[in-house]
Amino acid sequence: MEQYIEFIGNNAVLSIIWLALVAMIVMSWFKSKFSAIRQINPQQLTLLVNKEEGQVVDIRPAKEFNAGRIAGAVQLSAEKAKQSDFAGLEKFKSKPIILVCTTGMTANGIANNASKAGFEHVYVLSGGMGAWQNANLPVATGK
Structure with a gap:
């Protein structure tokens, strides 16, 4: 000693x-451990959507969103989300929402805004759409 x-x-x-x-x-x-925001992988995203009625919120620009997105995702501009403008998503406040961006980095900051705006179960797709596509999961296109 x-x-x-x-x-x-x-x-x-x-x-x-x-x-x-x-x-x-x-x-x-x-x-x-005690953060309201959790990082998830593509398989966990699929389970949240299928078993807990999770909603995927894609914060990429409309052009990228229309070029390829997770089926059932809604698009919300990152600018609106950065200003905590989650209009149209209020009905999902008590359900899981999964934020998706290109790489998973932008979604982290917006996840904090969503949590502060009253969303109870906020998740971020770790690796973003890149992780989804690398897992060879289906991508919807068009408007």
């Missing part, structure tokens, strides 16, 4: 950095 105390005394900066890293890891773990 004396060696630890001596080490900490001789390497105060290193010890502080180590403690900070441990604290950040613990905080990150707690945040992920």
Whole structure:
């Protein structure tokens, strides 16, 4: 034990950095465990839609949405979602909504807005449409 105390005394900066890293890891773990927003894969998305009446909300631009989307998805512009304008989606507040973008990055920020707007079960498709297509799952096209 004396060696630890001596080490900490001789390497105060290193010890502080180590403690900070441990604290950040613990905080990150707690945040992920108790966050209202969950990352899901394409198979989990399919289960949510089929078993829990989940709604897929695609936040990509209309051109990308029309070129290929998950069947049954509704399109909501990212600009509206960033302003917490979820008009037309109020009926899904107590059901799972799954946000989809191109890579899964944009959807994370919008998921926070959806959660703050009162949506109880918010999910993000990890990897976005790229993950969906890489899993060779069906894509609907057209308007």
